[in-house]
Amino acid sequence: MRQTLEALLAGWITHQRWFAGKGRAINDLAVEAATELPLRDLAESFHSDVAGSRGTTDHARQADTGQVTVRHIVITVSQDGHTDRYQLLLGFRPVLPQRLQHVSIGETDDGCVYDALHDADVTGLLLSWLATDADIGPLRFRHLPGAEIDTSPRSLVLGAEQSNTSLVFGDAYICKLFRKIVPGVNPELEVVTALADRGSPNIAKPYGWIEADVGGENTTLAFTQEFLRTASDGWALALTSVRDLYGSLPGTRAGDAGGDFAAESNRLGMATAHLHAELAAAFPTSTIEAPEVKRMVEGFRRRLDSAIGEVPELGPLAHVAHEAFDRLADTGRPITVQRVHGDYHLGQVMRTPAEWVVLDFEGEPGQPLRERRALDSPLRDVAGMLRSFEYAARHLLADHPEAESLLPRAEEWARRNREAFIAGYSAGGGRIEGDDAVLLRALELSKAAYEVVYESRNRPSWLPIPLAAFSARTTA
Structure with missing residues (x-):
């Protein structure tokens, strides 16, 4: 019909x-x-x-x-x-x-x-139009100056994405189509091209983009970068390490297991610090004073209260977060802010033979474009990665028959890799000392409050992962 x-x-x-x-x-x-x-x-x-x-x-x-x-x-x-x-x-x-x-x-x-997008005969023309800076009606295809684009590879749609659709052209390019479009330049195009101009080794080379006027604003519709065909996904590498630890003999420590990940976590921390330094050089920086810090803390409290309203199990643990928020509000010192990644976790990084490369600078897709482009503390990215280590260590325990006996191994793996990441971040020039650690702890717990709500709605068996963040231990 x-x-x-x-x-x-x-x-x-x-x-x-x-x-x-x-x-x-x-x-x-x-x-x-x-x-x-x-x-x-x-x-x-x-x-x-x-x-x-x-x-x-x-x-x-x-x-x-x-x-x-x-x-x-x-x-x-x-x-x-x-x-x-x-x-x-x-x-x-x-x-x-x-x-x-x-x-x-x-x-x-x-x-x-x-x-x-699944028709390779059609999508091949996208590369041709990028290579020639074509204008087709309101659509504008643009490539970076000096970028040479091979128009011969055929495309394949990647199947793992949640909020966008990406086409891989042979082993050369990946073109991300932003399915939900918000008027304005996408942060990914803005950030990656700026970092490419600075010669950053921690990004995939950009080639071009598609744009059009939407709602009266120049709007990014798609972005094409180098396809890292020899790279390995950070989340997959971490999970391999965790599985090796879980499968090792009783009493084996994380550092002695065959797939120890700590050295890579350390390198990732250094790469993250270098990335933050490049972002601070490429974009304006600023400072938020003590009154603004207090307002930020109040936002953390609202998120926490909202999470408790939806997930009552968080209520008895909330004092841990409130104490961390109190300490941040009482520091009375300004916080340096800059452009950051905004949605940083193990799934956003790839290990090439030479370096860790960071992907997906568009920020959290559900947030307004203004918020995704806003200046923030680089420790927000650090907090996101620390939460990701916790997820890598613990999510395999959901519904696992031996979860109770494996939990100490999960905690050790997470602690070891968190410490290695922070050590690498500090060695790379990132600062986490004194009041910085207070800010990091508050950011991590605010992120965990968001995760509590997400898991309650979408993956209830994973709820213990973010709830475990509300313990008395301090951030590594």
Whole structure:
């Protein structure tokens, strides 16, 4: 049964991993902008697809040849009085080939609709347009000066992302399409290009981006960087270390297990300090005075109270956080702030043969763009990584039959790697001493309060991980 495009999308979008409004009814979905892309070079591949499709007659195949269109669509989705924008790349074909059946959206009067980001014949043209700085309607494709882009690799969609969609082109490039779009320049484009200008070794080389005017502002739609094909994900490396420790003989200490991660944690700390130094050099810095620090502490308390209201188990432990917040409020000293990563954890770093490389500088996607670009203490990133070590050590214990006996190993692994990371951060020029440690402790507990709510809503079996942060121990 054929439907309007808006009706099809309203039913389809709620099942997409990147859709931020899951669990809430869609009050309205409208197409705000639609740009048809020129697909001059697709006729031959389309003919092959149609000829190979099952269940179509020769007459239909002949009639369908060359009748494929692709549109870049911006939609607005209204839920509970709030409206968000999303971007889509939609293909329309009279007959959908077997290779694209898994991304079918439905049928309209314009034909079979599908998610064209999975169509390598289409997405290959994105590289061509980047290489030539093409303007297609309101869409502007731009590459960095001096960047040479090979337009021959075919694309593959990565499947692990939650809030965006990334295309890997051969072993050369990765293009991230920001599904939920917010008017303005995305922090990732801004930060990575600035760090590239400074020759930072801790980023993936940028190549280009796609932009358009949205809501009257120049807005980043996609960003293309070097694909780190020989790199290993930091989270995966840490989990391998934890598994090695859990599988070792009773009594084996984390430093004696085969996959000890502490040396890498130390190198990661040094890389993080170097990154913060480059950010401070590339962007303005400032200072927040004691009254502003007190206001920041009040924000921490509100987050904590809100978390207790949703997760009562946190209530009896909250005094630990309040004591940390009191100490921060009483320091009475200013705090230096600068541009930071903003969503820093083991899943955002990659280990290449030469160096740790940091990814995803867009900040927390759910936060307003103004907040993601705001200056903050670099210790917020440090706190995020310390929380990530706790998660790496403990999440395998969820529903584990031997969780109680393995818990001391988890605590030792987390402590060892936290200490190694902080030692590396200090050796790399990062400062954590005196009142800095007080700020770090408060930031970490505020982050843990956020995690308590998240796990309660999404992964209840993981709730003990953030709750464990509210113990009497001090931050390493």
